[in-house]
Every structure is written in C-alpha cells, then in structure tokens.
Amino acid sequence: MKKDLTNIHNNFFLHLLSKKQNAIDFLKISIPKEVFDQIDFDFLDFDMQSHVLPNLKSTIKDLVIKTKLKSKKELDFYLLIEHKSSIDNSNPKDLFIQIFKYIFNIIFEDYKKKKELRVVIPLVFYHGKNEWKIPTNFSDIFNIDNFLKQHIIDFNYILFNTKDNPNINKEVIKNIHLYSGLIALKTIYDEEYKSLLEIIRLFNQFKNREELEIIIYYISLVKNIDENKFKEITKHLLDEGNEEASMVTFLDAIKTKGKIEGKIEGKIEGKMEKQRQTLIRQLSKKFGITEEEKEIINNCSDGEKLDNALDEILFADSKYKVFHCLD
Numbered sequence: 001m002k003k004d005l006t007n008i009h010n011n012f013f014l015h016l017l018s019k020k021q022n023a024i025d026f027l028k029i030s031i032p033k034e035v036f037d038q039i040d041f042d043f044l045d046f047d048m049q050s051h052v053l054p055n056l057k058s059t060i061k062d063l064v065i066k067t068k069l070k071s072k073k074e075l076d077f078y079l080l081i082e083h084k085s086s087i088d089n090s091n092p093k094d095l096f097i098q099i100f101k102y103i104f105n106i107i108f109e110d111y112k113k114k115k116e117l118r119v120v121i122p123l124v125f126y127h128g129k130n131e132w133k134i135p136t137n138f139s140d141i142f143n144i145d146n147f148l149k150q151h152i153i154d155f156n157y158i159l160f161n162t163k164d165n166p167n168i169n170k171e172v173i174k175n176i177h178l179y180s181g182l183i184a185l186k187t188i189y190d191e192e193y194k195s196l197l198e199i200i201r202l203f204n205q206f207k208n209r210e211e212l213e214i215i216i217y218y219i220s221l222v223k224n225i226d227e228n229k230f231k232e233i234t235k236h237l238l239d240e241g242n243e244e245a246s247m248v249t250f251l252d253a254i255k256t257k258g259k260i261e262g263k264i265e266g267k268i269e270g271k272m273e274k275q276r277q278t279l280i281r282q283l284s285k286k287f288g289i290t291e292e293e294k295e296i297i298n299n300c301s302d303g304e305k306l307d308n309a310l311d312e313i314l315f316a317d318s319k320y321k322v323f324h325c326l327d
Helices: 005-017 020-030 093-112 176-186 194-201 209-222 227-239 244-257 264-286 291-298 303-312 319-324
Strands: 039-047 062-069 072-084 119-126 158-161
Touching (some): 005 062, 005 072, 039 072, 176 194, 176 209, 194 209, 194 227, 264 291, 303 319
16 A cells, blocks of 8 residues: 555654744744744744644645744734645645635634734745745736736745755754754655765764654655665664664664554654543543544644643543643
8 A cells, every 4th residue: 555655744744843942943044034033932832723624634734833023922923834745836726725725714713703813924845856836926826917916916925945955954953853854854755865874873963862763764664764774774884983882772772663664643643642542531531521622632732731631630620621731
C-alpha cells in the first residue's frame, strides 16, 4: 500500500513549528523585519481550531500562530502558515481559495461576535519538487487589465520556498532543532543523503535527543531507509572521529524506539493520543462525557494542556474545571 506522504509531511511540519521557540526563530527568517519587530512574542500561542469548511479538513493542514502587536495589544494578530509539499501550478485558484476561506472564517467569527476583526497575515511554506510559479497576489491570477485589477478584491501571501533559500543556513539559524528540521524538509526529495549526514553530525548539539530521532524517522520513512541502509549511510561517520559511543547510543535508540517504517504520525502524536484517550476514559467514568466534549479533547494538540487536565481530574469536583485546562 502506498504511503500517504502528504500527511507524513504535514505532521512533521506541524510538530516542528508548533514549538514556541521554533516558531519565533522561523518567523524571524520568513516574514519582513518590520512585521517581525512589531510582534509581542510574550503573547504567542497556537490556535489549534480548524478554520476551514468540514469537507476540507481532511485535505488541508494549517498552523495558526496567534499573538499581539507591540503597538496595539488589544488587537489579536494572527499568522496563518499554509504548508505545501506539492503544488499544481496550472491551478492557482485552489491555493488562493484555501487562504481566502481561512481568513474569511476567522474574521467572520469576530463579526458574528461583534468583536474587533483579527489581523491575519498568510504565509505559504513550500518544499516540493516542482518550481513554484503561482503569483503571490490574488489579482494576478485574473487575465485582465491593471486598471480593472485595482477595483477587485485582492490580497497576497508571503512565500517561504525552501529551494535555494539563503536563510536555511546554520550561521543564520542558531536553533539546531529548527535548522535540522528545515534541512530535512528542504532536501526530502533529494536522492543523495548529504542532509541526513549533516543532521547526524549535529547529534551532540541536540538538548532533546527525541527531537533528533523524530527528524531521522521522518527522513527514513519518506526515503524508505531501513535499519541496514541507515547503518550503511552513517557508517563512515564513526571513521571520521565522531564519538562512537554517541552514535552507538543513537543507533540503539533507533532500535528500541520502534521500527523506522513505523508511521511518523504515530511517533509524533502517539503520546498525545494516549493522553487524549486516558482523559476521555477518566472523565467518562467520573462525570460522564458528551460527544461534543470528546471532540474538544480530540482536537487538543498541546501535550502540556493535556497533562494539566489529567492532573486536574484527580481532585476536580466538576468536569468544567478539567476542560478549563484545555482552553
């Protein structure tokens, strides 16, 4: 059975950028400096609610970063990051309609609640094989004269194309986890394994060894690298003076953590899925739980919030205190 690479790419991308420091460091290299300098990162959080129509939820993955502006802290400022691992340049309407629906649904929520409309800036992250040829302005997909374009609805997106991007550089990105993840995404379709070797050479610089393992799992899964192939690719590293003990420890971790062929989404989301199911089971036994409440839990993608909810349920006298932990 053919692997669903779209979901594998999406899950890895969302896992990488849903870390607060990774998100900040990524925005620093992807959005205009004048925009970045206006963001108050003390308020940075992630909006895990889907802002697309129900029939699109299975095919579209987005990351919404919500924060505030230094100059106007009462206003919510959103950065919508749309991930693309492939593109159909012959049909640019799809991309613009996706972005338009995201933005419309977000601000329409505010309109219905009589709130000040949120500011939403869309950014497209692309790391596919084909050259990106879609214009960044919506009006440019219309084959009409410029004097007409100025009278139609228009918006644009920021494009972060990993191909030949000078900012994906270790001298620019000091965050080893983010740098390695971006290198993995950038080179995932390359036939050579140079990026894999580069990432493994950074072995001792990772503070969290599991994050390195997730990157290796992702590369291995997409490139169909089994354990023997992995050893063959990395064998010469031990001959170049790298600390053999560190590499042996790493290879042992690969063996004991699970098969390289295992689904990357299981590696990334396995722990949180167990947390969700445990929380649903405990709430059901103690208070009872509705289908809507189950959906709230299943939509939670913050492991820390799930941990807090599991701690709260031990002594909570109502389930609403537990759900407050997920807000």
